[in-house]
Each structure stands twice: as C-alpha cells, then as structure tokens.
Amino acid sequence: MKDMKGLDTEPGVDARVMSPSTSLADPGPRLRDNGRRVLTYADLHTIGGPLDPRPPSREIVLRLTGNMQRFVWGFNGKKFSEQEKVYFKYGERLRVTLINDTMMNHPIHLHGMFSEVESEEGVFQVRKHTVNVQPSKQISFLVTADAPGQWAFHCHLLYHMEAGMFRTVVVA
Numbered sequence: 001m002k003d004m005k006g007l008d009t010e011p012g013v014d015a016r017v018m019s020p021s022t023s024l025a026d027p028g029p030r031l032r033d034n035g036r037r038v039l040t041y042a043d044l045h046t047i048g049g050p051l052d053p054r055p056p057s058r059e060i061v062l063r064l065t066g067n068m069q070r071f072v073w074g075f076n077g078k079k080f081s082e083q084e085k086v087y088f089k090y091g092e093r094l095r096v097t098l099i100n101d102t103m104m105n106h107p108i109h110l111h112g113m114f115s116e117v118e119s120e121e122g123v124f125q126v127r128k129h130t131v132n133v134q135p136s137k138q139i140s141f142l143v144t145a146d147a148p149g150q151w152a153f154h155c156h157l158l159y160h161m162e163a164g165m166f167r168t169v170v171v172a
C-alpha cells in the first residue's frame with residue numbers, strides 16, 4: 001500500500017524509528033531525570049559470564065511494530081496470524097536484535113532458552129528470561145539454541161501478545 005506521499009505503508013505499522021538508541025543506561029520515558037536513582041540494565045551484571053562463550057554465527061533482526069489506532073501489534077509489521085515461524089538451528093549460537101518502532105515498552109520473552117543481553121559494545125551484560133525494549137531502542141541478546149522443540153516468543157504485556165506480538169520459535 002502507498003500513502004498520499006507515495007510512501008509504502010503497512011496496516012500494522014504506524015511509526016518507524018530511524019536511528020534507534022542502544023543505551024542500556026537510560027531509565028526510559030517518565031523515569032528520566034525524576035530526581036530518583038533508577039536502576040537500568042547497565043546496572044545488571046550476571047556473575048560468571050555467558051553460558052556459552054562462542055560468538056554468534058548468525059543474527060536475526062526483528063522490529064517491534066504496532067498500530068495504536070487499530071490496536072494491532074506484531075513483529076516486522078505482521079501480527080501472529082500473518083507470520084511464519086522463526087527457525088533456530090539446534091546447537092547454534094545466534095544474536096537476536098530487537099528494534100522497537102513503537103511508543104510503548106515491550107518486554108519480550110523467549111521461552112525455553114536464556115537471553116544473554118549484550119552491552120552497547122557487544123560485551124556480555126546480563127542473562128535474562130524477558131528482555132524489555134524501550135520505545136525507540138535497539139537491544140541485542142545472544143541465545144544458544146539448546147532446547148529442541150517449539151517455543152513461544154512474545155511480548156509479555158498480554159494485551160500486546162493477544163493483539164499479535166507473538167511468534168513461534170522452532171529449534172530443530
């Protein structure tokens with residue numbers, strides 16, 4: 001579809017971020033400069049380093065997208081029912097990069113495997129189950145695909161998940 005200016009439009013996308021921030025030290029909207037100290041991902045360090053020292057052999061980039069008026073949410077402009085599954089190769093170490101094009105936080109939960117968040121410099125920072133992505137931010141984590149099967153991968157705000165921000169990850 002094209003809009004009045006001839007630009008491509010997608011029904012599931014009402015905004016795009018052109019140069020996403022990668023700072024882990026930002027407390028996020030409404031928590032910045034409020035006179036209190038707010039803990040951020042930059043303050044979290046998992047002791048002992050990553051579970052798997054291998055560098056990633058592959059990267060998957062997913063944009064977190066939505067249309068507030070239609071109340072649809074998804075990955076790469078598509079809701080769950082319009083999406084293919086995401087395939088991880090069993091045993092591989094890969095980087096997942098999430099870019100949040102929306103004006104909302106999206107806490108993204110990959111079931112079955114750990115998400116090892118990288119610093120802005122690409123150094124291991126913290127091991128998590130759910131990785132929050134602030135509005136207009138980009139965040140990367142490494143995963144070792146060591147759990148064969150089908151896994152849920154979704155926003156943990158359940159009204160976003162229900163409105164489409166959900167994918168199936170297949171490890172095979």
Ligand SMILES: [Cu+2]
Pocket residue numbers: 073104105106107155156157160161165
């Ligand atoms: Cu969400």
